[in-house]
Amino acid sequence: MSFSLDTPSVQTLKAEARALREDRARSGHPLSHSAALEAVAHAHGYRDWNTARAALPERISPPFQVGQRVRGTYLSQPYKGMLLGVQVMSDMQHYQLTILFDEPVNVTPNFMFAAHRQRVIGTVDIRGVSPAVRGDGTPQLVVERA
Known part of the structure; x- marks a missing residue:
């Protein structure tokens, strides 16, 4: 399985869910962590968080880095x-x-x-x-x- 650099990683989706949760808490409409993960998964086109988690890589590292x-x-x-x-x-x-x-x-x-x-x-x-x-x-x- 290959991924392009614009494929989000699990960490990216988790960070989005954390930001969504914090944003909703500031606006007075708190959201649970699992609900935030589900919402982010849906926003990226996945059926649910478990499907997104299984489909995405843990981390995407570029194939080339300075100093390599x-x-x-x-x-x-x-x-x-x-x-x-x-x-x-x-x-x-x-x-x-x-x-x-x-x-x-x-x-x-x-x-x-x-x-x-x-x-x-x-x-x-x-x-x-x-x-x-x-x-x-x-x-x-x-x-x-x-």
């Missing part, structure tokens, strides 16, 4: 490095990553001329594969946890 060690290929050259920057794109399914390679990578197809890169910025999907491809159909950037 990564490895993969950049322009078909293997690398190891660290993520310096992570930005979620507007579609919530892609990330713009800034990677600092441990060792510079030669990005030229032939070795008569060398062009080394040590820091690159690339866009990848939630699996760590770039939607941009090279002429031979391989992804420009592949990122995985080291």
Whole structure:
């Protein structure tokens, strides 16, 4: 089962229920904790709290985080490095990553001329594969946890 970043977690729904309960108490119409959980579950399209609880993940963690060690290929050259920057794109399914390679990578197809890169910025999907491809159909950037 997969979840997008806009899928709420159990903690998110519990926090919403707590806020609803506090808001109702301030307005003079107290609500029990279980009734607040049921109301939040209904608001998110679930039949009841138990259905929501069973369907949602405990926590959703992003696949990439600043400081994370990564490895993969950049322009078909293997690398190891660290993520310096992570930005979620507007579609919530892609990330713009800034990677600092441990060792510079030669990005030229032939070795008569060398062009080394040590820091690159690339866009990848939630699996760590770039939607941009090279002429031979391989992804420009592949990122995985080291």
